[in-house]
Amino acid sequence: xxxxxxxxxxxxxxxxxxxxxxxIPGTNIDIDKFWKDxxxxxxxxxxxxxxxxxxxxxxxxxxxxWHLSRKGSNFNKDEYFNFLKSIGYIADDRxxxxxxxxDVDEEISSIAGPQLVVPVDNARYALNAANARxxxxxxxxxxxxxxxxxxxxxxxxxxxKKVISYVREFLDEIFPINKGSWKEISKIKINxxxxxxxxxxxxxxxxxxxxxxxxxxxxxxxNSILLKNNNLHIDIIIDPNSSAGKSDKANISNVFIxxxxxxxxxxxxxxxxxxxKDKVKCYRNWLGLMKGDLKAEVEKNGKKFIRKLNAxxxxxSIDGSKIVLHGRxxxxxxxxxxxxxxxxxxxxxxxxxxxxxxxxxISTLCAIHDFKNxxxxxxxxxxxxxxxxxxxxxxxxxxxxxxxxxxxxxxKKYSIKVGIMDEERRTTVNLKECIRKVKNRVVFINTGxxxxxxxxMHTSFEAGPMIFKGDMKKSTxxxxxxxxxxxxxxxxxFSGKAQIGKGMWAMPDKMxxxxxxxxxxxxxGANCAWVPSPTAATLHAxxxxxxxxxxxxxxITSREKAKINNIxxxxxxxxxxxxxxxxxxxxxxxxQGILGYVVRWxxxxxxCSKVLDIKNVGLMEDRATLRxxxxxxxxxxxxxxxxxxxxxNVLKKMAIIVDKQNSNDKNYQPMSKDFEKxxxxxxxxxxxxxxxxxxxxxxEPLLHKRxxxxxxxx
Numbered sequence: 001x002x003x004x005x006x007x008x009x010x011x012x013x014x015x016x017x018x019x020x021x022x023x024i025p026g027t028n029i030d031i032d033k034f035w036k037d038x039x040x041x042x043x044x045x046x047x048x049x050x051x052x053x054x055x056x057x058x059x060x061x062x063x064x065x066w067h068l069s070r071k072g073s074n075f076n077k078d079e080y081f082n083f084l085k086s087i088g089y090i091a092d093d094r095x096x097x098x099x100x101x102x103d104v105d106e107e108i109s110s111i112a113g114p115q116l117v118v119p120v121d122n123a124r125y126a127l128n129a130a131n132a133r134x135x136x137x138x139x140x141x142x143x144x145x146x147x148x149x150x151x152x153x154x155x156x157x158x159x160x161k162k163v164i165s166y167v168r169e170f171l172d173e174i175f176p177i178n179k180g181s182w183k184e185i186s187k188i189k190i191n192x193x194x195x196x197x198x199x200x201x202x203x204x205x206x207x208x209x210x211x212x213x214x215x216x217x218x219x220x221x222x223n224s225i226l227l228k229n230n231n232l233h234i235d236i237i238i239d240p241n242s243s244a245g246k247s248d249k250a251n252i253s254n255v256f257i258x259x260x261x262x263x264x265x266x267x268x269x270x271x272x273x274x275x276x277k278d279k280v281k282c283y284r285n286w287l288g289l290m291k292g293d294l295k296a297e298v299e300k301n302g303k304k305f306i307r308k309l310n311a312x313x314x315x316x317s318i319d320g321s322k323i324v325l326h327g328r329x330x331x332x333x334x335x336x337x338x339x340x341x342x343x344x345x346x347x348x349x350x351x352x353x354x355x356x357x358x359x360x361x362i363s364t365l366c367a368i369h370d371f372k373n374x375x376x377x378x379x380x381x382x383x384x385x386x387x388x389x390x391x392x393x394x395x396x397x398x399x400x401x402x403x404x405x406x407x408x409x410x411x412k413k414y415s416i417k418v419g420i421m422d423e424e425r426r427t428t429v430n431l432k433e434c435i436r437k438v439k440n441r442v443v444f445i446n447t448g449x450x451x452x453x454x455x456x457m458h459t460s461f462e463a464g465p466m467i468f469k470g471d472m473k474k475s476t477x478x479x480x481x482x483x484x485x486x487x488x489x490x491x492x493x494f495s496g497k498a499q500i501g502k503g504m505w506a507m508p509d510k511m512x513x514x515x516x517x518x519x520x521x522x523x524x525g526a527n528c529a530w531v532p533s534p535t536a537a538t539l540h541a542x543x544x545x546x547x548x549x550x551x552x553x554x555x556i557t558s559r560e561k562a563k564i565n566n567i568x569x570x571x572x573x574x575x576x577x578x579x580x581x582x583x584x585x586x587x588x589x590x591x592q593g594i595l596g597y598v599v600r601w602x603x604x605x606x607x608c609s610k611v612l613d614i615k616n617v618g619l620m621e622d623r624a625t626l627r628x629x630x631x632x633x634x635x636x637x638x639x640x641x642x643x644x645x646x647x648x649n650v651l652k653k654m655a656i657i658v659d660k661q662n663s664n665d666k667n668y669q670p671m672s673k674d675f676e677k678x679x680x681x682x683x684x685x686x687x688x689x690x691x692x693x694x695x696x697x698x699x700e701p702l703l704h705k706r707x708x709x710x711x712x713x714x
Contacts, residue, residue: 001276001343007039008348012276015344019362023287027368029409037408038361042345042353045401049338049354052394056696059426060459062087067462075463077565084568089426091392091433098493099439101417103379107330108443108499111231112527112549113261114537115501116329119270119608120282123296124307128534130289131310132260133329134235135538138244141166144511144535164248167255174545175227175234176207185250188238190219193318197250214315214323226315226323229545233258233325235313260537262499262528263329265289267359268336268387269451269623270608272601274704275711276344279358287366289331292375309375330383331376332419332444333367335359337388338397340700356398360384360405364416368409380412383443385419388451389434390696391426396437419444419499422485423451423624424696425459429564431488445494446501446528447485449478454627456571457635458697464572465639468586469632472571480566486525486553487561495553504530506620508610511539522547525556532620576641583642584650589614590629591647591654595671595684597621599658601703602680602710603669612661626687626699634691647688655681679710 003010020031066083084090118129141147142163149159168182177185180199187198195212197204206212213233217223225236235256239245245253265286273279288294289309298307310327317323336359341352367382377383386398395418402416418438420427422445427434435442453472460466472478482502489500502521505514514531518540521529527549531537596611610618619625636642652675659670671681683706687699694701 003346006035008043009035009039010346011035012344014276014280018280018283019365022284023362023365026372027365029365029368034365034408041361041404041408042357043347045357045397045404046347046351046354048397048400049357052338052390052397053695055393056390059087059089060696063089063459064462067460071462075570077568080568081565084429089391089429090564091430093432094436096491097436097439099435099442099497101440101442101497102414103381104417104443104497105330105377105379105381106231107261107326108383109497110550111261112522113232113544114259114531114540115499115528116260116263116534116537117266117270117334117504117530118263120265120267120285120333121271121273121278121605121607123285123288123294124298126265126285126289127294127296127307127309129260129263129265130328130331131307132263132534132537133258133310133327134256134313135259135534135541137167137170137255137257137538137542138163140511140535140538144539145509146511146515146539148512160244164252170542170545171234171236171255174229175211177204178207179204188222188225188236188250188252190215190222190318195225212318214317216315224315230548232261232541232544234545257538257541258325259541260329260531260534262332264332264334264385266334266608267363268334272605272607272703272707274342274707276342278605279342279344283362283366286333286363287369290366290368290370290376292370292373328376332383332385333359333363334385334387334419335363337386338394339388339695339698340704356386357401360401360416361408364405364409364411368411371411371415380415382416383419384416385421385444387421388424388696388698389420389427390424391430392433392437395420395427395434399438399441402441414441417441417443419446421448421451422446423448424455425452428452428481428484429567431485432492435488435492439492442498444499444501445485445489446499446503446526446530447482448503448624449473450503450624450628452481453478454624454631454697457628457631458694460570460572461631461635461638461692463570465576465641466632466635467571467573468582469590469628475571476566476569477571480562480569482524484562484564484567486556490525490553490557495550499528500526500553502526502529504620505532505536505540506625507617508532508536508620509618511536515539515542519543519547522549523552525549525553527553578641583636584646587633587636587642587647587650588654590633591650591684591688592658593619593621593625593629594633594687595651595655595658595681596661597626598684598687598703599662599668599671599680602683602706604667605707614657616661623699623703627697630687630691630699631697633688634697637688638692644689648685651681651685651688655684679706679713682706 002013004016116129118125147162171182184199185197189196195206211227213228214226215222227234237254238251239253240251242253245251295306295308312327313325315323336355340355342355345353364382370376371380389395418441457466531540600606600609608622611621655671659672662668671678686702
């Protein structure tokens, strides 16, 4: 990597050219001043970053020693709580308060709906996710298992009828007609300000006319009808000339619904970015999104076309004025956490820049273009989701980073908003005090079962062997954690101001199951929840029509609050007496996920992918899923539930299966042809056999090292 000396920094030429020639032009920022201020800022912030990481290690060492000193004795929860307080793991509660964040876009403050997470290094995926603000409910239902039956390559008329029936039943439930059903209508028309329907030569109207907000075309023969419920819009397309509209007695050809209200453009868990070339690719895509000019060439059914950002949608309101609705999801940027460094910039002592600090400066610099064109945030706000923070001091440090970035870039204080990923145990137990540290810029908290479980296991590593991974979802700490997050957010005044989020649905092919289960997220008081695809966003959006989240939040404030003692319940197995067969099955399940994910990460630089499990069900895997699987295996090894040879045999056995599952991928390189030479297989082994010593159980240090090795070998 060619480096350029700038003041006290050594900066990769790729990054210098990107910043100077692409990111800065059009921002009124002086290039020399930017680099000088960045140099000063990084040399002040990097030492604090190191101190905070050292504190993590010191706290972990004390917790390990505490568990070891009590081996064999009964676990006393009160004693444990007092110990955690004594070492500063649990901070003092400094009293109630409300957040004071201002200039928040409505997609975060007042619209509840699905949220996508997409890797920033793939321009096509990023554009798809940004454009997933609107989706066809017809297409989403037809192309998934929401309705039973085969989905063939040729259009199936019978399946199409079932789709129409499904969607009309949804319309009947949410937007009822005063008499009759959406299934029976033969014409839609607007009588003055009322939405009317013709059913068997009789006129009927929408039961609640407040739902009707706009249309396109003319009132007698509208081209589309715009309905609104729970701050979400539905656009019913009427087109007698289309094939679908021709065969429909009301000429309805499609139903588009507001779907992904917000999207996290991810630099972190779903991305494999290890050097300056990778990072510049990520920053360039983000810049394109902020300028509004990102494009990607796409090939579908043998045809090539250019994908770009969707335009806004324009309608007529009843009073004749124009309604302009956003055509794209509101974009948030997930920066890297405090742990990792990046070789793109080295400091005056020869160390690498903390990657999260670099992300904050460069991603916000790119966002200045949006402050001018307002294609994303209409409030001139930059939304940064910050993952993997441990406790209030680290959240406070993020606040300091953002304040420094604002000063360097000449932005108004609190222009940068923060999303707190509540996925580390020390953040969970101190969530209120974490929020207090950023009370003027916080816009988001969310729970993340996978990372939170990975941290749970690493923190309590010496407490004993962990229960089976599948049993974690039934554990006391998990249910309490989910409720605790909502309780704290509501107590701090999040409702109507900020997002309370829930985790990912990991099975993109199991949409019928998602429709059954994921309605639990809005019912839990979460005003956003993660979905794995634009199709899933469209389907999940129907849940937010059925559940008024803000009303639900109001009800939840009066329930009994979750208790911190239950969050500290350790998911260890009491006197495990498991069979060899059960142990091997669990090891195989973990190994399958690790290998299927790692082989693409190391060999192809793919940071998020659909990995087939033992039953050949596709699961969305990222570094969070990797962390839980590798920590679980490492924990069982440490507590002698299994042996090193046993684990190695399982890894080799599952590598052969993973190779077979990927045999149709022309870019795939089998691990089992030569285990000794496969860097991907070595990385998977590292994650398990060196899992105990990894900082907080994170997978990034080992993955980055092996990916760099792989890149240098090719």
